Amino acid sequence: MDTGHRRVGDQPWVRRTLIGIALLVAMFMLVIPVVVIFAEAFSAGWSTFAGNVTDEYTVHAIGLTLFVAALTVPLNLVFGTALAWSVTRFRFPGRKLLITLIDIPFAVSPVIAGLLYLLLYGRNGWLGGWLASHDVQLMFSWPGIVMVTVFVTCPFVARELIPLMQQQGSEEEEAGVVLGASGWRIFRKITLPNIKWALIYGVVLTNARAVGEFGAVSVVSGNVRGETNTLPLHVELLYQDYNVVGAFASASLLAAIAMLTLVVKAFVEWRQSRPIVSTPEKEVS
Amino acid sequence: MKPLLKGLALGTALLSAQPTFAADRELLNTSYDIARELFAAYNEEFAEHWQEKTGETLEVKQSHAGSSRQAQAIIQGLKADVATFNQVTDIDILHSRGDLIPENWAERLPNNSSPYYSTMAFLVRKDNPKNIQNWDDLVREDVALVMPNPKTSGNGRYTYLAALGYAQDEFGDDQEKIDQFLADFLGQVRVFDSGGRGATTTFIERGIGDALLTFESEVLNIADRYEDGEYLVITPEVSFLAEFPVTWIDDYIEQNGTEELAKEYLTHLYAEDSQRLLAGFNYRIHNETVKQETSDRFRELKLKSVDEIAGGWEKAMAEHFASGGKLDQLQRRR
Numbered sequence: 191m192d193t194g195h196r197r198v199g200d201q202p203w204v205r206r207t208l209i210g211i212a213l214l215v216a217m218f219m220l221v222i223p224v225v226v227i228f229a230e231a232f233s234a235g236w237s238t239f240a241g242n243v244t245d246e247y248t249v250h251a252i253g254l255t256l257f258v259a260a261l262t263v264p265l266n267l268v269f270g271t272a273l274a275w276s277v278t279r280f281r282f283p284g285r286k287l288l289i290t291l292i293d294i295p296f297a298v299s300p301v302i303a304g305l306l307y308l309l310l311y312g313r314n315g316w317l318g319g320w321l322a323s324h325d326v327q328l329m330f331s332w333p334g335i336v337m338v339t340v341f342v343t344c345p346f347v348a349r350e351l352i353p354l355m356q357q358q359g360s361e362e363e364e365a366g367v368v369l370g371a372s373g374w375r376i377f378r379k380i381t382l383p384n385i386k387w388a389l390i391y392g393v394v395l396t397n398a399r400a401v402g403e404f405g406a407v408s409v410v411s412g413n414v415r416g417e418t419n420t421l422p423l424h425v426e427l428l429y430q431d432y433n434v435v436g437a438f439a440s441a442s443l444l445a446a447i448a449m450l451t452l453v454v455k456a457f458v459e460w461r462q463s464r465p466i467v468s469t470p471e472k473e474v475s
Numbered sequence: 476m477k478p479l480l481k482g483l484a485l486g487t488a489l490l491s492a493q494p495t496f497a498a499d500r501e502l503l504n505t506s507y508d509i510a511r512e513l514f515a516a517y518n519e520e521f522a523e524h525w526q527e528k529t530g531e532t533l534e535v536k537q538s539h540a541g542s543s544r545q546a547q548a549i550i551q552g553l554k555a556d557v558a559t560f561n562q563v564t565d566i567d568i569l570h571s572r573g574d575l576i577p578e579n580w581a582e583r584l585p586n587n588s589s590p591y592y593s594t595m596a597f598l599v600r601k602d603n604p605k606n607i608q609n610w611d612d613l614v615r616e617d618v619a620l621v622m623p624n625p626k627t628s629g630n631g632r633y634t635y636l637a638a639l640g641y642a643q644d645e646f647g648d649d650q651e652k653i654d655q656f657l658a659d660f661l662g663q664v665r666v667f668d669s670g671g672r673g674a675t676t677t678f679i680e681r682g683i684g685d686a687l688l689t690f691e692s693e694v695l696n697i698a699d700r701y702e703d704g705e706y707l708v709i710t711p712e713v714s715f716l717a718e719f720p721v722t723w724i725d726d727y728i729e730q731n732g733t734e735e736l737a738k739e740y741l742t743h744l745y746a747e748d749s750q751r752l753l754a755g756f757n758y759r760i761h762n763e764t765v766k767q768e769t770s771d772r773f774r775e776l777k778l779k780s781v782d783e784i785a786g787g788w789e790k791a792m793a794e795h796f797a798s799g800g801k802l803d804q805l806q807r808r809r
Contacts (some may be wrong), residue, residue: 343714
């Protein structure tokens with residue numbers, strides 16, 4: 191066997207070194223930091239942790255964060271599905287542009303997103319003066335936080351659905367049309383079951399980001415404790431106060447949400463891949 | 476979609492189940508980032524005072540961030556009733572750019588509307604190995620300094636002006652010597668952090684530098700938190716008068732209907748008990764009785780104001796801290 195036929199990764203030492211490096215990096219970059227969060231959170235004992243987590247302001251921050259996610263996720267679920275549906279099932283001028291536009295929140299730094307909203311809806315902003323004169327307060331209160339969170343997370347659902355719906359094609363829906371089903375029925379009986387798992391996956395990602403968003407929210411929040419302070423902002427605030435244990439206690443809540451997300455994500459991925467493997471005959475030919 | 480609805484219900488429930496014991500009145504105080512504990516204590520005291528006076532229960536909400544950022548937020552519509560900042564310039568722009576308060580805001584309360592003040596001091600390591608006592612020790616070749624960046628933080632600007640004030644006393648009219656001193660001083664700075672808390676972290680956690688230059692209140696707090704003698708506080712004879720200005724925000728208190736409340740909140744900061752509370756957080760205060768009580772902690776210093784040192788904030792900003800100003804020139808010199 192001459193070396194000419196060998197590929198680069200064939201030698202065992204190459205493999206071992208690469209795996210070793212990957213493991214080492216993963217260890218120091220991912221595993222240890224997560225362990226540290228929980229170790230620090232519980233470093234002063236369980237009762238201190240409980241005290242920190244049940245602190246009036248922490249409880250409010252948790253409530254606000256969940257509230258924002260609870261508004262953001264359904265909004266983006268509807269918006270993302272509608273967008274994916276429109277760009278994959280219809281042909282219209284500007285369709286390509288729309289697909290590109292949906293990526294703007296990914297391309298723009300969240301801080302910039304927050305500033306844009308502030309410059310538009312703030313008291314001295316383009317629309318802000320008119321809003322203020324009608325006594326509408328969007329920035330520095332929860333509607334502003336929801337607005338920027340919706341902006342930052344709006345691509346997730348659509349981005350999950352578009353490739354899948356493109357790949358699936360519209361034959362099944364067309365068959366439904368031929369058989370005389372209504373639009374809503376087609377969506378419910380054909381489209382929705384087809385995209386179900388991708389949709390849930392998109393929702394999981396949207397939720398994770400909505401809960402964890404810092405930059406954009408920080409700009410429009412106003413940092414009022416017990417009013418507009420979300421959990422990520424609360425972590426920073428506690429850290430600034432030298433309350434490291436409290437900061438890590440709140441951070442551990444975020445980490446716990448993140449891990450829960452990962453479990454759901456793994457489960458969804460498993461479900462997504464299963465029907466294709468186990469029941470290939472159901473695939474569209 | 477059911478879990479989603481559940482989530483929504485849960486979120487709404489959590490938000491509405493907040494421990495908002497319905498107070499009769501509400502007040503929003505925007506403040507600088509490291510004043511949380513101070514105002515947490517004061518708010519409690521003031522709520523009692525207010526209830527005694529009017530019978531109404533009161534909840535004071537707090538917002539904390541860098542005071543320049545807070546000023547921006549207020550201008551953009553954060554409807555705060557009062558601002559309690561650590562930089563005069565940040566309250567000035569509420570007038571100049573926001574038109575929310577009158578130009579003479581500083582005259583509305585005693586002591587330039589600054590109920591408490593502080594100065595710039597040094598924190599050195601155990602036993603003061605480099606024997607740092609005064610500003611002229613900081614320009615020695617073997618001394619490494621940590622301070623916030625004067626470009627980005629008021630804290631850093633104060634230290635720069637304090638050093639300038641010392642040099643003016645030392646060298647009189649000799650501008651060349653003053654400049655050389657400042658250039659040497661800046662040359663000894665190992666780390667310019669973006670803010671006060673960052674500089675503290677660099678000095679304490681990362682163990683960099685022989686002296687940390689920041690507010691006296693901050694270095695006293697740090698020294699208190701560690702074992703006796705772990706860190707020493709050095710207050711130089713000559714330093715800078717760092718004012719902590721407060722104001723009510725006229726446009727917003729009118730809208731919020733909190734005029735009387737907001738004014739009382741700030742005026743009460745000058746009361747003896749409040750001054751004692753402020754001194755407990757290591758700020759210097761004006762009340763003579765409390766001054767006597769705390770004289771061993773705060774020794775008498777020669778504190779120079781920005782007017783004495785640089786002819787006012789506007790001039791100081793333009794001459795020293797603007798792009799291409801004195802600070803930039805001096806830093807390029809070495």
